[in-house]
Amino acid sequence: MSSAHTPDSPSTQTAAQTASHPLDLAQRISALSESATIAMANRSRELQAQGKDIINLSLGEPDFGTPDHIGAAAKRAIDQGWTHYTPVPGYADVREAIARKFQRENGLPYEAGDIVLSTGAKQSIANAIACLVNPGDEVILPAPFWVSYEAMVQLAGGVPVIIPTGIEHGYKITPEQLQAALTPRSRVLLFSSPCNPSGSVYTEAELEGLAAVVRTHPSLFCISDEIYERINFSGAHASLATLEGMFERTATVNGLSKGYAMTGWRLGYLAGPPALVKACTKYQGQFTSGTCSIAQKAVIAALEGDQGPTESMKAAFLRRRDAVGKGLGTVRGWKTNIPQGAFYHFPDVSAWFGRRAGERVLQNADDVAMYLLEEAGVALVSGTAFGSPNCIRLSYAASDADLEKAVERIRRAGENLDWPAA
Numbered sequence: 001m002s003s004a005h006t007p008d009s010p011s012t013q014t015a016a017q018t019a020s021h022p023l024d025l026a027q028r029i030s031a032l033s034e035s036a037t038i039a040m041a042n043r044s045r046e047l048q049a050q051g052k053d054i055i056n057l058s059l060g061e062p063d064f065g066t067p068d069h070i071g072a073a074a075k076r077a078i079d080q081g082w083t084h085y086t087p088v089p090g091y092a093d094v095r096e097a098i099a100r101k102f103q104r105e106n107g108l109p110y111e112a113g114d115i116v117l118s119t120g121a122k123q124s125i126a127n128a129i130a131c132l133v134n135p136g137d138e139v140i141l142p143a144p145f146w147v148s149y150e151a152m153v154q155l156a157g158g159v160p161v162i163i164p165t166g167i168e169h170g171y172k173i174t175p176e177q178l179q180a181a182l183t184p185r186s187r188v189l190l191f192s193s194p195c196n197p198s199g200s201v202y203t204e205a206e207l208e209g210l211a212a213v214v215r216t217h218p219s220l221f222c223i224s225d226e227i228y229e230r231i232n233f234s235g236a237h238a239s240l241a242t243l244e245g246m247f248e249r250t251a252t253v254n255g256l257s258k259g260y261a262m263t264g265w266r267l268g269y270l271a272g273p274p275a276l277v278k279a280c281t282k283y284q285g286q287f288t289s290g291t292c293s294i295a296q297k298a299v300i301a302a303l304e305g306d307q308g309p310t311e312s313m314k315a316a317f318l319r320r321r322d323a324v325g326k327g328l329g330t331v332r333g334w335k336t337n338i339p340q341g342a343f344y345h346f347p348d349v350s351a352w353f354g355r356r357a358g359e360r361v362l363q364n365a366d367d368v369a370m371y372l373l374e375e376a377g378v379a380l381v382s383g384t385a386f387g388s389p390n391c392i393r394l395s396y397a398a399s400d401a402d403l404e405k406a407v408e409r410i411r412r413a414g415e416n417l418d419w420p421a422a
């Protein structure tokens with residue numbers, strides 16, 4: 001009698017058979033690199049588990065708790081039974097609150113129907129790229145860029161076109177650089193301001209310079225990642241979509257993770273032209289559906305409730321930015337600047353390349369990061385993953401005491417290199 005299972009079906013396969021037939025994964029996953037920030041955090045956890053004293057400054061999340069009134073709104077949502085599947089683009093009242101935020105704070109006339117809520121700004125950006133980029137299309141990424149942009153473009157079959165910048169230009173691209181990067185295949189310009197990892201903030205005039213170039217290239221669309229909007233020390237946040245001719249060709253992405261210390265809640269949103277919003281809704285509907293009901297119901301409390309905790313957090317970040325900046329200025333060979341937003345310093349550490357520490361030769365920023373982790377007990381992230389191989393990212397979303405200790409360890413590690421005699 002024939003069995004319902006073939007000999008190699010999962011129910012009859014032995015462990016030995018599985019081992020002799022390694023699983024063939026799809027090319028798209030084999031070609032994908034692991035997130036460098038997560039890899040660094042894993043390595044530092046490993047060392048910590050071995051009993052090493054590691055100060056972890058590699059992570060991109062506020063070290064503050066979510067404000068109480070936001071947590072209370074989520075608890076109310078559970079009590080009121082908001083625990084079912086949600087509409088794919090999000091609840092109407094939540095999208096209305098986001099539309100009010102855009103109008104009130106950004107001068108952007110989005111309506112509720114122009115908004116899709118997602119499981120973090122990460123998913124909002126991934127949705128937009130999947131819906132806009134055909135294989136072979138070019139996506140312009142000013143470097144340094146957030147690590148996941150490049151992977152998302154590659155997953156869509158797109159070609160990342162990286163525009164390098166350096167600390168001497170505040171890590172910002174010029175209109176001339178953008179113009180020079182454009183080709184008939186250019187499809188999307190994607191960047192964050194305030195920027196992770198550089199902390200740079202484009203002024204409205206600088207954005208206008210870029211917009212003037214974008215307007216000359218009819219098939220170019222922009223994704224403006226404004227997730228760090230609330231952590232901006234420059235006094236003004238400019239949204240690309242407010243500029244002439246840009247509203248119709250920009251997706252504005254934002255979320256709750258950074259400004260409200262809600263990284264674990266997974267709440268992001270995209271606003272843009274109707275065709276893109278419809279496409280992202282269709283795409284997300286086949287992947288994850290609407291984002292968490294309970295988290296969504298807390299959005300209104302976050303955006304329209306007490307902004308005091310967010311302001312206090314920003315004040316703490318500003319104080320730490322300055323304290324850490326002062327300390328990093330004393331690290332031998334490092335070039336530093338004063339970032340205008342987010343919670344990172346992004347020094348140029350290339351003066352350490354070619355230097356020795358004992359048997360170890362520091363060839364690049366990856367080596368510098370590993371040296372500081374293993375010898376100084378400070379976890380940072382190499383700039384290579386952000387497209388800036390001369391730099392290293394230090395997150396100051398950590399306690400003042402840890403930051404002070406970490407900076408001193410870095411300074412000492414610098415002194416221990418084999419500097420030539422003066």
Ligand SMILES: Cc1ncc(COP(=O)(O)O)c(C=O)c1O
Nearest residue numbers: 120121122146192196255257268
């Ligand atoms: C520049 C940038 N964009 C988007 C995200 C994603 O944020 P979310 O937690 O909302 O997915 C991050 C998170 O690190 C980020 O740094």
